Amino acid sequence: MFDSTVLEVALGLTFCFCSVSLIVSSVNEGISSFLKLRGKYLLGGLKTLLNDPTGSGLVLDLYNHARLNPGGSGRAPALEQLHGLPSYVEPRQFAVALIEVLQAAAGNPGTPGDLLAAIEHVPEGQLRDVLRNMYRRAGADAQRFETEVAYWFENAMDRLSGNYKRTMQWCALLVGFALAVLMNIDALHLFKVLWEHPALMRQIDTTQLLDAHSALNNLTATSLPIGWERPPFTYQGGVLGSNYHFSEFAQMAAGWAITASSTLFGSPFWFDMLQKITHLRGTGPKAA
Structure with a gap:
């Protein structure tokens, strides 16, 4: 004792x-x-994930999407003019928003069969390669591709969460x-x-x-x-x-x-x- x-x-x-x-x-x-550190960390993580360091391309389109940023106006011309930054995004909501943004950028919104064309519309680089490989692993199936994107985003957010925790420590x-x-x-x-x-x-x-x-x-x-x-x-x-x-x-x-x-x-x-x-x-x- x-x-x-x-x-x-x-x-x-x-x-x-x-x-x-x-x-x-x-x-x-x-x-x-x-x-607003959580929102800023999420924004920085998305810039890295989507290879958009200025946030003027895919990232801005996503933050103008109602699924990812329901509190926004949907028409902000720049990130600086957004009204608030979301501090958390559910992986499936991100996946659906990204797919819809890609399709809209390629001129075929809401057309699942044209997913590959939407991916090919992404500027050449690592992001397009990653999306193309996920689409192939999904067997050209839109639902499975959405799951792949959600899993990819979730893994990236786990790493981002680790960085945030270290900062707060x-x-x-x-x-x-x-x-x-x-x-x-x-x-x-x-x-x-x-x-x-x-x-x-x-x-x-x-x-x-x-x-x-x-x-x-x-x-x-x-x-x-x-x-x-x-x-x-x-x-x-x-x-x-x-x-x-x-x-x-x-x-x-x-x-x-x-x-x-x-x-x-x-x-x-x-x-x-x-x-x-x-x-x-x-x-x-x-x-x-």
Whole structure:
């Protein structure tokens, strides 16, 4: 059985990391929504997939198609004049929209039998080769070709989703570090204090982590050693002075980095870990 001190320390650190991750996830989602990152990533992915870097050809036609962008006017002369960018496109809807756009560009809209002619109308290059090969694998069957296009798009979106997640992880790391500095959430200092005073966790209700708001309230009102004991800097007589030695800042920076790194695991990971430790803790003796 684990020593109770070990469990209290593990519970305190996990509680802190879960709270920070919840706050960072909420901030990340706000940043993504404000900057419309999902829509921009989708647009960039389609430009690459359809070999249309300027977005003035097939990509623009697709964004003017009701299946792919039902919120648009359908008559935007350029991507910059679109009213909003969709953040998600269902693979089959993309496939149907692409086929209809290709047929319309070839002058034979809605004519399944002329799919090959529509593909041949695509400018020579990798895209035409890919579409031609998919059409051949489908045995010149329009329904199977649509399925091939949907599968091709889905695979491309899986890769794009991986790129988006990596970007958001970097964003989480930066936001997490900023939060750790702002609130002085030093994981190393927290570990040291909890190891010496495990009974501090008796005053913490670990069931109150419901969302970012409750997590922030718990961090600011908790008895855990979080926050600045004194301001990091003072400004007197026109001179900016530090209230901490360089070695103290270096130690805190290491603790901030650990706290920020914890956000890379995501709040679901820490919430699940918190529940497991709480259950394990309940089967053993309480801290003295």
